[in-house]
Amino acid sequence: xxxxxxxxxxxxxxxxxxxxxxxxxxxxxxxxxxxxxxxxxxxxxxxxxxxxxxxxxxxxxxxxxxxxxxxxxxxxxxxxxxxxxxxxxxxxxxxxxxxxxxxxxxxxxxxxxxxxxxxxxxxxxxxxxxxxxxxxxxxxxxxxxxxxxxxxxxxxxxxxxxxxxxxxxxxxxxxxxxxxxxxxxxxxxxxxxxxxxxxxxxxxxxxxxxxxxxxxxxxxxxxxxxxxxxxxxxxxxxxxxxxxxxxxxxxxxxxxxxxxxxxxxxxxxxxxxxxxxxxxxxxxxxxxxxxxxxxxxxxxxxxxxxxxxxxxxxxxxxxxxxxxxxxxxxxxxxxxxxxxxxxxxxxxxxxxxxxxxxxxxxxxxxxxxxxxxxxxxxxxxxxxxxxxxxxxxxxxxxxxxxxxxxxxxxxxxxxxxxxxxxxxxxxxxxxxxxxxxxxxxxxxxxxxxxxxxxxxxxxxxxxxxxxxxxxxxxxxxxxxxxxxxxxxxxxxxxxxxxxxxxxxxxxxxxxxxxxxxxxxxxxxxxxxxxxxxxxxxxxxxxxxxxxxxxxxxxxxxxxxxxxxxxxxxxxxxxxxxxxxxxxxxxxxxxxxxxxxxxxxxxxx
Amino acid sequence: xxxxxxxxxxxxxxxxxxxxxxxxxxxxxxxxxxxxxxxxxxxxxxxxxxxxxxxxxxxxxxxxxxxxxxxxxxxxxxxxxxxxxxxx
Numbered sequence: 259x260x261x262x263x264x265x266x267x268x269x270x271x272x273x274x275x276x277x278x279x280x281x282x283x284x285x286x287x288x289x290x291x292x293x294x295x296x297x298x299x300x301x302x303x304x305x306x307x308x309x310x311x312x313x314x315x316x317x318x319x320x321x322x323x324x325x326x327x328x329x330x331x332x333x334x335x336x337x338x339x340x341x342x343x344x345x346x347x348x349x350x351x352x353x354x355x356x357x358x359x360x361x362x363x364x365x366x367x368x369x370x371x372x373x374x375x376x377x378x379x380x381x382x383x384x385x386x387x388x389x390x391x392x393x394x395x396x397x398x399x400x401x402x403x404x405x406x407x408x409x410x411x412x413x414x415x416x417x418x419x420x421x422x423x424x425x426x427x428x429x430x431x432x433x434x435x436x437x438x439x440x441x442x443x444x445x446x447x448x449x450x451x452x453x454x455x456x457x458x459x460x461x462x463x464x465x466x467x468x469x470x471x472x473x474x475x476x477x478x479x480x481x482x483x484x485x486x487x488x489x490x491x492x493x494x495x496x497x498x499x500x501x502x503x504x505x506x507x508x509x510x511x512x513x514x515x516x517x518x519x520x521x522x523x524x525x526x527x528x529x530x531x532x533x534x535x536x537x538x539x540x541x542x543x544x545x546x547x548x549x550x551x552x553x554x555x556x557x558x559x560x561x562x563x564x565x566x567x568x569x570x571x572x573x574x575x576x577x578x579x580x581x582x583x584x585x586x587x588x589x590x591x592x593x594x595x596x597x598x599x600x601x602x603x604x605x606x607x608x609x610x611x612x613x614x615x616x617x618x619x620x621x622x623x624x625x626x627x628x629x630x631x632x633x634x635x636x637x638x639x640x641x642x643x644x645x646x647x648x649x650x651x652x653x654x655x656x657x658x659x660x661x662x663x664x665x666x667x668x669x670x671x672x673x674x675x676x677x678x679x680x681x682x683x684x685x686x687x688x689x690x691x692x693x694x695x696x697x698x699x700x701x702x703x704x705x706x707x708x709x710x711x712x713x714x715x716x717x718x719x720x721x722x723x724x725x726x727x728x729x730x731x732x733x734x735x736x737x738x739x740x741x742x743x744x745x746x747x748x749x750x751x752x753x754x755x756x757x758x759x760x761x762x763x764x765x766x767x768x769x770x771x772x773x774x775x776x777x778x779x780x781x782x783x784x785x786x787x788x789x790x791x792x793x794x795x796x797x798x799x800x801x802x803x804x805x806x807x808x809x810x811x812x813x814x815x816x817x818x819x820x821x822x823x824x825x826x827x828x829x830x831x832x833x834x835x836x837x838x839x840x841x842x843x844x845x846x847x848x849x850x851x852x853x854x855x856x857x858x859x860x861x862x
Numbered sequence: 863x864x865x866x867x868x869x870x871x872x873x874x875x876x877x878x879x880x881x882x883x884x885x886x887x888x889x890x891x892x893x894x895x896x897x898x899x900x901x902x903x904x905x906x907x908x909x910x911x912x913x914x915x916x917x918x919x920x921x922x923x924x925x926x927x928x929x930x931x932x933x934x935x936x937x938x939x940x941x942x943x944x945x946x947x948x949x950x
Contacts, residue, residue, distance in 0.1 A: 324920075329899070332919035336891045339924045343887045346931040347880050351938070465921060469910030487911030505916040506903060514896050522891075540949050542939055549931035556924050563920040850873055853947040 264677035265404045272681045273419060275438055276688070280423030280431045288720050291428030292359040292700055293536045298433055300543040304550025306436035307534045309443065309689035311338075311525075311551070312558060313389075314396030317443060317686035322658030325566035325573075328496075328504035332563075333514050337521025339552060339559050344526040344762075346548030350535040352769045352849045354544035359536060360697075361529045361761060362705040368768040370842055371776045372710050377783055379705045381760045382529045385753045386694040386701075387734070389530075393691035394739025397684060403601065403663070404680035410740050416688060417736040424692050424699075425728045432692045433537060439685035444557055446682020449675055450665045451561050454568045457669055459488055464564035472571075476669075480575045492571045499574065500619035504567065516815030523821055524754030527761035530693040533700075541852035569661040572668060577615045577654060582606065582638040591615065594667040599641055602627060603657035606640050607647050613638050620650030627655055695735060699728035752794055755813070759786030759820025767828055769850070772843045778832030786824030790817055872945040879937055883930050890926045894918035 285291040324331030356364055362382060366375025394413050401412025423431045455464040460473030472481035472488050480491065493503045502508045535544045581590040598604045605627040606615055623645035630642045666675045703723035708715060760783045767774035796802045797813045894902060899915030907917045942948035
């Protein structure tokens with residue numbers, strides 16, 4: 259069977275599975291819709307959290323990103339995992355004891371204020387929408403690349419599926435589909451990774467092969483008969499081609515520090531992750547569940563950097579000074595090069611007209627590749643570009659997404675593995691999209707409608723409102739998936755920066771201090787919000803340059819300063835205004851003690 | 863021992879545990895993985911070709927994070943039992 263047939267089969271099977279799970283786990287009450295009835299097993303919740311968290315970007319782009327950044331890419335690895343330690347130790351058990359359904363629930367109740375609640379709702383909706391647009395786009399891109407439909411059709415199919423199981427099953431449906439999606443995505447990520455590890459290092463465990471010697475079919479060829487470590491060889495190749503050493507960094511320490519902190523704290527403050535900890539039965543389960551979640555995430559996150567180094571070494575060795583056309587006796591490029599050139603993710607300009615590819619540090623040409631008509635070819639058969647070549651010797655453009663997507667072809671794996679990667683990427687994108695959409699729908703039906711505007715609606719009406727809000731959110735997300743605003747990539751920094759500078763300090767102070775009050779936290783959240791968003795808007799959209807960065811901190815890391823500002827403002831204002839009323843101080847006391855936790859209650 | 867005092871001691875021990883674990887969290891990620899990588903990179907992780915700082919940044923810190931959460935969970939459950947504040 260060919261790749262196309264396999265892809266239809268495997269993707270079709272997984273989609274049927276998701277629909278089946280949705281029908282089996284329909285939600286019949288708001289408690290089931292918002293928090294899956296609060297009865298999810300901690301291991302299942304760990305898997306669901308892992309799938310919820312790992313997006314299309316983690317699955318497709320992260321290994322590629324690290325591959326091109328080397329050590330500097332570590333900030334994403336640490337940043338996107340370290341946040342779970344904060345979540346487990348500082349937030350999850352207490353929020354579970356608090357009960358209720360959402361993050362705005364906690365902010366609104368703990369700070370006895372509907373203003374605080376509404377600020378939290380707006381932040382939650384904004385964070386979730388910036389994030390979800392990228393997921394729907396990811397679904398469309400995977401469809402178009404593997405199933406040869408156009409991106410719009412892909413997005414619509416993805417929307418239909420999410421609409422079905424999120425609207426029908428709510429959190430309950432989402433939780434169990436996410437468990438299935440985790441299994442599919444981790445299998446799809448690991449199978450090619452293990453094969454590549456064997457081919458380059460003769461070690462089936464990528465995490466170990468990463469630090470071992472070159473060996474196996476491809477590895478021995480690269481090593482040229484010598485016994486040399488993979489990382490040593492890679493650093494050597496980098497030095498030859500004028501790149502920074504793979505294992506050491508080039509960014510300023512303070513900036514790296516701030517980016518890592520913003521990502522960690524942002525992760526801990528993301529509403530779609532936090533809400534997963536309301537779904538387990540007990541405080542104890544919330545603690546251990548965070549451990550399971552991080553363990554399941556770590557399987558992918560420790561494999562990704564290994565894949566990055568394997569792919570990088572193999573790529574450089576394969577393309578450097580290879581003939582573009584096939585030569586019997588000399589090194590020539592393999593077939594996958596042509597396949598990916600046809601998709602526009604690779605491009606080659608033969609600057610010195612020797613018919614061979616030269617790959618060096620620096621950009622080959624200005625901007626993203628723009629090809630001259632679809633079928634216009636150069637003398638060697640390569641696609642021709644409109645872009646203006648640069649002075650650099652480098653002739654090759656490589657899109658970072660190729661590193662994961664082309665892996666099965668590079669390792670010459672069977673067709674079903676390629677199909678599996680497609681299904682895995684879809685699982686990663688759909689699971690994250692569903693989790694985010696639920697946050698949006700809950701924020702509207704529960705936090706805004708039930709808790710703020712119309713407290714008198716019945717549970718049945720609220721459930722209907724939740725379903726309508728979920729459908730509406732899917733449509734908006736789909737619209738942004740089909741017509742992506744040009745700034746999607748830039749606004750991801752927003753999501754983390756805002757979560758770090760608004761939610762995290764508000765929740766932390768709410769649990770660990772008795773004195774944090776309404777006035778303090780509202781001014782704190784607003785200062786964090788305004789400071790962080792104006793910094794990001796100024797540098798991302800209004801043409802600020804890196805020379806103007808405050809203390810040399812990039813917009814990706816500014817959430818860290820926003821968080822500090824939030825803390826400081828909240829403390830000063832809280833100390834100078836009236837302390838919280840006694841019943842709130844009692845609430846803080848009760849949150850700290852596991853005993854007496856109930857299932858998330860439907861409040862009156 | 864009255865409940866109030868009992869609870870405040872439980873809370874103090876909880877805070878102490880969290881502080882110790884977060885100190886380790888900080889040292890492996892920000893310390894070994896960022897601030898002192900250059901120094902650590904001069905040696906390899908024994909038995910492998912990983913420069914030590916690079917290994918902490920791309921592998922080691924993540925393994926430690928997982929262990930920290932399981933240790934926290936285990937210790938807190940024990941503390942809950944000792945102070946009679948467990949859920950059942």
